[in-house]
Amino acid sequence: MNNSIAPLFAPLQVRHKTLRNRIVLPPMVVNRGLATPAACEWYGRRAQGGVSLVIVEATNSILFGEELTGSNLRPLVEAIHDGGALAAIQVFPFRRGQSTAPADLSPEDISRLLAQYRLAADICAAAGFDGIQPHGAHGYLLNQFFSPVRNQRTDGYGGDLSGRMRLAIEIVETIRPIADRAGMLVLYRHTPLRDDFGYGIPDSLILAEALVTAGVDILDLSPSSGGAPGDRAAPFTRLGVPVIAVNGLDRVPRALEVLEHGRADLVAVGRGLIADPDWPIKVREGRQDEIVVCVSCDECHADLRRGVAVGCAEWRN
Numbered sequence: 001m002n003n004s005i006a007p008l009f010a011p012l013q014v015r016h017k018t019l020r021n022r023i024v025l026p027p028m029v030v031n032r033g034l035a036t037p038a039a040c041e042w043y044g045r046r047a048q049g050g051v052s053l054v055i056v057e058a059t060n061s062i063l064f065g066e067e068l069t070g071s072n073l074r075p076l077v078e079a080i081h082d083g084g085a086l087a088a089i090q091v092f093p094f095r096r097g098q099s100t101a102p103a104d105l106s107p108e109d110i111s112r113l114l115a116q117y118r119l120a121a122d123i124c125a126a127a128g129f130d131g132i133q134p135h136g137a138h139g140y141l142l143n144q145f146f147s148p149v150r151n152q153r154t155d156g157y158g159g160d161l162s163g164r165m166r167l168a169i170e171i172v173e174t175i176r177p178i179a180d181r182a183g184m185l186v187l188y189r190h191t192p193l194r195d196d197f198g199y200g201i202p203d204s205l206i207l208a209e210a211l212v213t214a215g216v217d218i219l220d221l222s223p224s225s226g227g228a229p230g231d232r233a234a235p236f237t238r239l240g241v242p243v244i245a246v247n248g249l250d251r252v253p254r255a256l257e258v259l260e261h262g263r264a265d266l267v268a269v270g271r272g273l274i275a276d277p278d279w280p281i282k283v284r285e286g287r288q289d290e291i292v293v294c295v296s297c298d299e300c301h302a303d304l305r306r307g308v309a310v311g312c313a314e315w316r317n
């Protein structure tokens with residue numbers, strides 16, 4: 001292996017789990033179900049392509065115990081493990097696209113949500129997942145709770161920063177003991193800066209520190225590039241847990257810049273791995289010129305919106 005790409009292929013130990021390299025498949029809804037052969041095929045293929053960690057797509061918390069069980073999710077975990085990667089899953093509060101705002105949730109809804117996360121963690125543990133990730137990013141419900149603009153609650157889940165962080169922290173505290181029993185890692189995805197939501201990096205650092213204290217093992221910052229690649233992830237590396245950077249890192253020099261400057265410990269490649277699941281192997285083997293490059297045409301997002309199996313205009317796979 002060429003020395004210049006070595007930072008991408010250094011293993012990383014997180015608690016008792018070993019990631020074989022620094023390349024992560026970030027959560028992406030690909031519209032193939034989860035307890036399906038099509039999902040096993042799609043995620044398994046990305047694992048075979050060489051990523052170290054597959055984070056399975058945003059999965060509605062209410063599906064656990066209903067459509068999704070330990071036994072029907074197990075084949076998905078096995079497909080990812082067979083490809084040599086660790087398997088985590090992102091858990092999304094309530095139904096994706098539902099117009100729930102923080103103020104709409106009654107105290108009973110919040111208790112129900114925590115119970116859903118508890119059940120989801122139990123089921124993920126039974127399925128054999130290596131990690132679980134609450135989805136706190138991209139303007140969805142948990143991100144809205146964090147926002148002084150979006151969170152209009154007047155109870156203990158709103159108001160000052162500690163109130164606005166409370167739900168995220170309680171979710172992590174709910175799943176941490178289950179993760180401990182099962183040997184699962186706890187990840188958390190957060191958007192580090194959102195002017196329209198009225199917060200920036202300083203507030204996000206306070207949240208991240210509290211999340212780590214509550215038991216988060218890996219912080220996933222999305223999107224994490226403002227100017228330089230990974231610049232918005234960099235401040236979080238001082239919190240003592242590995243940090244994932246994401247956004248436009250399918251260009252190898254950008255991914256290497258993030259790692260070499262210590263702006264993050266792991267790089268996630270999203271659309272680039274929709275376009276070419278063999279991105280990691282091709283980089284490792286010096287075959288970068290063979291990579292099917294994501295041209296940012298956003299056909300994958302269009303598939304997502306249409307509710308059809310997400311594919312790539314460059315490589316239908």
Ligand SMILES: Cc1cc2nc3c(=O)[nH]c(=O)nc-3n(C[C@H](O)[C@H](O)[C@H](O)COP(=O)(O)O)c2cc1C
Binds near residue numbers: 090
């Ligand atoms: C089709 C598609 C589905 C996505 N679904 C999710 C999701 O379920 N959860 C999430 O946090 N981000 C989701 N994302 C965002 C990606 O995880 C990633 O952060 C984003 O694509 C930027 O990385 P990239 O430039 O490498 O593609 C999705 C992106 C795409 C293209």
